Amino acid sequence: QKEVEQNSGPLSVPEGAIASLNCTYSDRGSQSFFWYRQYSGKSPELIMFIYSNGDKEDGRFTAQLNKASQYVSLLIRDSQPSDSATYLCAVRKGGYSTLTFGKGTMLLVSP
Amino acid sequence: ETGVTQSPTHLIKTRGQQVTLRCSSQSGHNTVSWYQQALGQGPQFIFQYYREEENGRGNFPPRFSGLQFPNYSSELNVNALELDDSALYLCASSLGSGEAFFGQGTRLTVV
Numbered sequence: 001q002k003e004v005e006q007n008s009g010p011l012s013v014p015e016g017a018i019a020s021l022n023c024t025y026s027d028r029g030s031q032s033f034f035w036y037r038q039y040s041g042k043s044p045e046l047i048m049f050i051y052s053n054g055d056k057e058d059g060r061f062t063a064q065l066n067k068a069s070q071y072v073s074l075l076i077r078d079s080q081p082s083d084s085a086t087y088l089c090a091v092r093k094g095g096y097s098t099l100t101f102g103k104g105t106m107l108l109v110s111p
Numbered sequence: 112e113t114g115v116t117q118s119p120t121h122l123i124k125t126r127g128q129q130v131t132l133r134c135s136s137q138s139g140h141n142t143v144s145w146y147q148q149a150l151g152q153g154p155q156f157i158f159q160y161y162r163e164e165e166n167g168r169g170n171f172p173p174r175f176s177g178l179q180f181p182n183y184s185s186e187l188n189v190n191a192l193e194l195d196d197s198a199l200y201l202c203a204s205s206l207g208s209g210e211a212f213f214g215q216g217t218r219l220t221v222v
Contacts, residue, residue, distance in 0.1 A: 004153075034210070043201055043216040044154065045113075088153055092208075098144055098167055099203075099211060101153030 003027060006089050006102035014110055019076040021105050023089030026070065030091040033065055033072045034099065038086045048074060079109045114138060115204050115214035123220045124192050132187040132217045134202030143185040144211065145177060146201040154201055160185055161207070189219075197221045 005024045013019045021035075032051045036044035050056045050063040050072070062075040072091075076083055086104040114137035124130050136143050142161045146154035156169035160179035174190040183204070189196060197220050203211040 036213075043199075043213040046210055046212060049210055090153075098156045098159050098169070099146075099154075100156070101146075103151070103153045 003100050004102035006105045009106040010108045012108045013079050017079050019079045021074040021087050023072045025091045029093045032092045034090040035074045036088040081109045084109045113212035117202050117214035117217050121218045128192050129190045134185045136183045136204030140204035140206050142205045144203045145187045148199040192221045194221050
């Protein structure tokens with residue numbers, strides 16, 4: 001079982017729709033959770049982080065965390081073609097420990 | 112712009128050679144982590160430095176080594192390059208266990 005799993009996609013949504021990206025993790029010691037966006041050929045860009053169960057909203061983005069189910073999701077409302085990218089889920093156990101990434105989900109938003 | 116700068120941006124080396132990649136961390140950040148991202152994969156943790164000491168290492172052979180300097184900048188050295196070392200090498204800086212921000216990456220091609 002991989003530590004962080006994501007559906008590789010592509011996930012295709014029309015412009016203006018809600019895109020839902022999902023991530024599961026195996027280590028119950030994971031304490032913090034991150035979503036990065038990565039455009040082709042570029043480096044990952046931090047867009048959201050969440051530490052507590054529940055929802056966290058930032059503009060068009062909402063991160064959801066359910067530690068009991070070991071599940072993290074990212075919702076993107078009013079999706080735009082510029083949101084087309086690979087979205088990486090990453091988890092961290094805490095302290096100065098490092099990030100463990102999933103393989104990423106490719107999102108395609110069509111005009 | 113994350114304030115994390117990596118050099119060079121692209122590099123071509125021959126199998127068996129050695130390479131040094133450099134990273135300047137964001138101002139005020141004291142922790143630097145290095146990741147390797149192969150095509151189509153998520154970033155894989157190589158090692159992390161906190162206040163000039165290595166405090167975590169991923170599943171990479173000893174020919175991957177690093178340094179962190181008093182100004183918190185860092186180097187990644189790879190000896191005896193292999194074809195499979197071809198990847199995007201990412202440096203991330205953070206303030207301790209805070210959010211990690213990536214530089215633009217170094218694309219290494221080994222021929």
